[in-house]
Amino acid sequence: MEILRAEKMGFCFGVKEAIKTAEQVSEEYCNSKIYILGMLVHNKEVMKEMSERGILILEEENLEKLNSEDVVIVRAHGTTEEIYKKLKDKNVKIFDSACVFVKKSRNLLKNKEESGKKIIFVGDKEHPEVIGIISHGKNVITVADFEEFKKIEIDKNISYYVLAQTTLNKNSFNDIKEYIEKNYSNIEVGDTICGATYERQKAVEKLAGIVDIMLIVGGYNSSNSKKLLNISKQLNEKSYLIETKEDLKMEWMKGCSKVGITAGASTPEKSIQEIEKLLKEESRDGKHGKF
Ligand code: F3S
Numbered sequence: 001m002e003i004l005r006a007e008k009m010g011f012c013f014g015v016k017e018a019i020k021t022a023e024q025v026s027e028e029y030c031n032s033k034i035y036i037l038g039m040l041v042h043n044k045e046v047m048k049e050m051s052e053r054g055i056l057i058l059e060e061e062n063l064e065k066l067n068s069e070d071v072v073i074v075r076a077h078g079t080t081e082e083i084y085k086k087l088k089d090k091n092v093k094i095f096d097s098a099c100v101f102v103k104k105s106r107n108l109l110k111n112k113e114e115s116g117k118k119i120i121f122v123g124d125k126e127h128p129e130v131i132g133i134i135s136h137g138k139n140v141i142t143v144a145d146f147e148e149f150k151k152i153e154i155d156k157n158i159s160y161y162v163l164a165q166t167t168l169n170k171n172s173f174n175d176i177k178e179y180i181e182k183n184y185s186n187i188e189v190g191d192t193i194c195g196a197t198y199e200r201q202k203a204v205e206k207l208a209g210i211v212d213i214m215l216i217v218g219g220y221n222s223s224n225s226k227k228l229l230n231i232s233k234q235l236n237e238k239s240y241l242i243e244t245k246e247d248l249k250m251e252w253m254k255g256c257s258k259v260g261i262t263a264g265a266s267t268p269e270k271s272i273q274e275i276e277k278l279l280k281e282e283s284r285d286g287k288h289g290k291f
Helices: 013-028 044-052 060-065 081-090 100-114 128-134 146-150 170-183 195-208 223-235 269-285
Strands: 002-005 034-037 056-058 071-074 093-096 118-122 141-143 160-164 187-189 213-217 239-242 258-263
Touching: 002 269, 013 034, 013 044, 013 071, 013 100, 044 056, 056 060, 060 081, 071 081, 081 093, 100 118, 100 128, 100 160, 118 128, 146 170, 160 170, 170 187, 170 195, 195 213, 195 223, 195 258, 213 223, 213 269, 223 239, 223 258, 258 269
Parallel strands: 002 258, 034 056, 034 071, 071 093, 118 141, 118 160, 160 187, 213 239, 213 258
Antiparallel strands: none
């Protein structure tokens, strides 16, 4: 059995930074209560490690329990304007680990709105990153995809600015971009899909079609991992999202000799290696028949 890794996979720049911050904070403020607002990143393994460092998870609805000696780390997705304000009012020490791409998107939204443009945001309305970014605007139109975008009643007398969730599929966003260029001169499009996301999507496109099975290692709540799965599925029916080695089902491997692996931007290298190790052992021992 051959295991092929995608050229780009695993931890992105923003996640690495967020984890580094959390590690440093846990050492520097070991006498304080340290909280992470929500999940630092959408990965169970990473969060387990954080909890072993004594870092607690704080839900947004429980801010009242904070006091001024506490430390709060804001996750890589950022949070809403209201929550930032509440944290400041609580006078806690804040470490904002919102990724630079999220901050860029947030700033673009504010600046473009201030310059008189109406904002259209393409992304998952339920996702914390989207909820956080659009909260910094006044009256943002949010659409999930191209289909929803086409349903917006565009007023030719208004100027618009389009932003996208950092993890949006670049090909889908390009469809929207082309449509706008063909049909509207009053809509400007911003480029807010992050480079790490794009590189990982391109790499899975390259790999999924040449292997017998594709494994996408990532959190079940991780938006970028789910998008990698969708891209992979279009090229290879046998594409599976798994979070840890325990989720791997050996019956998927029957008749497969080439296994492709990729991982979401919040997946630690350790989880990927554990899966590779298990695959090699199972294949060698022939416990489930040679793959
Ligand atoms: Fe940032 Fe992109 Fe990672 S937005 S957190 S570098 S996936």
